[in-house]
Amino acid sequence: KKVDVWLEHDEKALWPCPQCPRKLGLYDHKEERVWRHLDTMQFQTFVHARMPRVNCPDHGVRQVEVAWAEANSHFTSIFERFAIDVIQETDTQGAGKILKLSWDEAWGIQERAVARGLTAKPPLVLRQMGVDEKAVGHGQQYMTLVYNLENSTVEWVGEERKKETLDLFFRSLNPEQRAAIEAVGLDMWD
Structure with missing residues (x-):
């Protein structure tokens, strides 16, 4: 077969x-x-x-x-x-x-x-960003999501919902990318 x-x-x-x-x-x-x-x-x-x-x-x-x-x-x-x-x-x-x-x-x-x-994605230019936590699976497992609010896309996903997780995202940006951020909407537990 x-x-x-x-x-x-x-x-x-x-x-x-x-x-x-x-x-x-x-x-x-x-x-x-x-x-x-x-x-x-x-x-x-x-x-x-x-x-x-x-x-x-x-x-x-x-x-x-x-x-x-x-x-x-x-x-x-x-x-x-x-x-x-x-x-x-x-x-x-x-x-x-x-x-x-x-x-x-x-x-x-x-x-x-x-x-x-x-x-294939072009380099990230993020001026207006949103940060949210989402439950995944069963129990108390969460992911941290970073959104580009200008075009409604998820730009980054990290494990857990802690400040350290979001710190990983910011460390992944170069100085020019960090300087381009003008506004942040944040809904996080930690």
Whole structure:
């Protein structure tokens, strides 16, 4: 009930060093890796490849990057994009059932999506900020949220609802970012 696809390459192909633009010939291969891909006719589909490595004079032996997946992911990029769409319509557990993923796999996909989004986000310019605490889960667990009140976005989330938590946020700002803050609306326990 699955489809397996094996990828190969021309042995004479040139590969870029992952740390510089130098094109290099094949040094050797790492062991085979497997990535979950979008289903094919409702069958789980897996992409298999032996990862090429290059020997860069400046950086040594390095595994090349692949176009279809992020480093350390067991899913193709297009599968992760689809999984995020499903998660946005359901939740982590529901998406896991639909996509046949464990909760940890679905959560990992979300974490990578958030990391990509934060990397692509322009530097923070925060003039009017709001700070609030939100209960999470059951019991007395709280998170501290920092909002940009001008565009209604959450800019930062910290664990617990203490002054020390908010201090972490301010320490993450450079002097220019701190100086740009004109107003703060605060609703905190501590």
